[in-house]
Amino acid sequence: MARTTPDGAPSRSRLPARTTxxxxxxxxxxxxxxxxxxxxxxxxxLTMRSLGQxxxxxxxxxxxxxxxxxxxxxxxxxxxVGRLRLDPADELAPADGWQGYLQWLAHGVRALAHDHPxxxxxxxxxxxxxxxxxxxxxxxxxxxxxxxALTSRGFSDEAAVAAYRAFSSFLLGHLLLxxxxxxxxxxxxxxxxxxxxxDVPQDDTDLRDYPQTERLRELLSQNxxxxxxxxxxxxxxxxxxxxVSQ
Amino acid sequence: MARTTPDGAPSRSRLPARTTxxxxxxxxxxxxxxxxxxxxxxxxxLTMRSLGQxxxxxxxxxxxxxxxxxxxxxxxxxxxVGRLRLDPADELAPADGWQGYLQWLAHGVRALAHDHPxxxxxxxxxxxxxxxxxxxxxxxxxxxxxxxALTSRGFSDEAAVAAYRAFSSFLLGHLLLxxxxxxxxxxxxxxxxxxxxxDVPQDDTDLRDYPQTERLRELLSQNxxxxxxxxxxxxxxxxxxxxVSQ
DNA sequence: ACCTGAACACCGTTCAAGT
DNA sequence: ACCTGAACACCGTTCAAGT
Numbered sequence: 001m002a003r004t005t006p007d008g009a010p011s012r013s014r015l016p017a018r019t020t021x022x023x024x025x026x027x028x029x030x031x032x033x034x035x036x037x038x039x040x041x042x043x044x045x046l047t048m049r050s051l052g053q054x055x056x057x058x059x060x061x062x063x064x065x066x067x068x069x070x071x072x073x074x075x076x077x078x079x080x081v082g083r084l085r086l087d088p089a090d091e092l093a094p095a096d097g098w099q100g101y102l103q104w105l106a107h108g109v110r111a112l113a114h115d116h117p118x119x120x121x122x123x124x125x126x127x128x129x130x131x132x133x134x135x136x137x138x139x140x141x142x143x144x145x146x147x148x149a150l151t152s153r154g155f156s157d158e159a160a161v162a163a164y165r166a167f168s169s170f171l172l173g174h175l176l177l178x179x180x181x182x183x184x185x186x187x188x189x190x191x192x193x194x195x196x197x198x199d200v201p202q203d204d205t206d207l208r209d210y211p212q213t214e215r216l217r218e219l220l221s222q223n224x225x226x227x228x229x230x231x232x233x234x235x236x237x238x239x240x241x242x243x244v245s246q
Numbered sequence: 247m248a249r250t251t252p253d254g255a256p257s258r259s260r261l262p263a264r265t266t267x268x269x270x271x272x273x274x275x276x277x278x279x280x281x282x283x284x285x286x287x288x289x290x291x292l293t294m295r296s297l298g299q300x301x302x303x304x305x306x307x308x309x310x311x312x313x314x315x316x317x318x319x320x321x322x323x324x325x326x327v328g329r330l331r332l333d334p335a336d337e338l339a340p341a342d343g344w345q346g347y348l349q350w351l352a353h354g355v356r357a358l359a360h361d362h363p364x365x366x367x368x369x370x371x372x373x374x375x376x377x378x379x380x381x382x383x384x385x386x387x388x389x390x391x392x393x394x395a396l397t398s399r400g401f402s403d404e405a406a407v408a409a410y411r412a413f414s415s416f417l418l419g420h421l422l423l424x425x426x427x428x429x430x431x432x433x434x435x436x437x438x439x440x441x442x443x444x445d446v447p448q449d450d451t452d453l454r455d456y457p458q459t460e461r462l463r464e465l466l467s468q469n470x471x472x473x474x475x476x477x478x479x480x481x482x483x484x485x486x487x488x489x490v491s492q
Numbered sequence: 493a494c495c496t497g498a499a500c501a502c503c504g505t506t507c508a509a510g511t
Numbered sequence: 512a513c514c515t516g517a518a519c520a521c522c523g524t525t526c527a528a529g530t
Binding site: 121124125127129130131132134135140143144147148151157158160161162164165166168169170171172173174176177180181183205207210211212213215216217219220221224228232235239 | 367370371373375376377378380381386389390393394397403404406407408410411412414415416417418419420422423426427429451453456457458459461462463465466467470474478481485
């Protein structure tokens with residue numbers, strides 16, 4: 001009764017493969033479909049039912065591969081963070097030292113945030129599995145790489161742990177803000193539902209009572225994320241350098 | 247029919263004031279009740295129905311004072327951030343200069359995160375009203391204070407805006423992590439629902455394959471949030487000092 | 493083995509109706 | 512003016528039943 005109407009959206013045309021021939025379901029397929037859905041429609045739109053629909057299947061089928069919605073979101077985070085592993089084949093930093101590793105890692109996490117701005121808040125805000133894991137470097141594999149890379153390159157145990165904490169804070173602060181501004185443009189727009197009594201377009205906020213903000217609005221709107229990230233990263237590396245040399 | 251049983255919880259004993267005499271509803275009362283509820287029960291538990299119950303009222307009554315759930319959450323954020331206003335009566339920084347203001351503001355936001363760890367993620371992750379507002383300093387009033395305080399103390403326009411951005415990233419990174427670790431302990435525990443096939447207590451994660459992490463687990467579990475925050479704040483102020491003096 | 497229908501206990505939200 | 516009952520369109524999740 002509730003499902004008489006097909007929800008308005010022409011879901012059939014969105015995904016060519018449907019009831020007839022579709023990829024066999026599996027946990028990775030489900031997780032990757034969830035990521036694709038979040039990228040395209042935003043996190044709030046992801047529903048067991050909508051995800052099932054995007055796979056040409058009823059929602060209940062997903063419970064074969066995923067232990068409920070929370071488990072699905074956890075798997076999404078793990079899948080995304082997984083690409084931050086050190087590849088042993090990569091001769092990443094023979095001479096670059098720990099600075100090279102941290103540069104590589106920082107830009108890797110940043111690329112992740114840029115590629116999946118709607119999913120990054122998940123990486124950044126979900127409670128990690130262990131209390132000593134900190135977002136966004138929230139997988140044991142990545143932390144193991146991190147600690148090994150630093151301790152094998154001159155960091156004491158204490159310095160490596162301190163670096164892990166400082167590095168996490170740095171990445172979280174910068175990338176969550178970047179992802180938020182990018183995610184806003186990607187998110188599906190709300191219905192305008194015209195305001196009945198408004199009389200003017202009012203395309204920007206009214207800044208009558210905020211002279212400083214009004215005067216600096218131009219500057220505030222400019223985007224310098226790239227430079228700011230690089231400058232702050234350099235500053236952090238300089239700060240960490242003090243931990244090594246002492 | 248759905249409401250025959252009182253949901254199990256003895257809600258009557260939780261809040262003494264109920265159907266007989268209760269505070270008259272108003273928007274501030276509703277918003278403060280929402281904050282209290284989030285503090286006590288966590289964000290996921292906050293529901294129009296549960297909030298109504300905590301006020302001794304049906305959920306539908308809330309729609310008189312609040313424009314739906316999203317509007318309620320926005321009001322919660324505004325209410326919390328409101329306490330970061332510069333009090334004109336406070337003779338805060340006659341001689342302390344901009345460093346004194348930023349110190350005051352940083353510790354104010356930190357106190358906010360500590361007092362409301364379950365609500366801080368809301369402050370940190372909700373899309374701000376204007377694109378040039380950045381969490382957690384996401385109110386026009388606070389930004390106006392910020393820009394005025396800095397430009398009147400030697401910052402150029404460009405430097406003041408750059409400081410706003412760097413300061414926001416700093417606060418977000420450090421305080422969201424702190425709030426997450428505190429919020430985890432406050433959150434209402436899930437039902438244990440015993441695992442059928444597990445054979446051992448397994449009170450900590452199995453770190454067999456993670457030698458570095460295992461070796462450093464003690465260090466990783468130690469909490470140095472206070473010092474780390476102060477050290478990073480000092481470092482940021484030093485960095486901003488370069489913007490002023492040039 | 494894999495998927496589905498039907499059902500249950502929830503949500504947010506609207507609106508006519510009560511007092 | 513303020514609150515509520517009933518209803519609607521959604522959720523996540525379970526489970527017996529289908530193929």
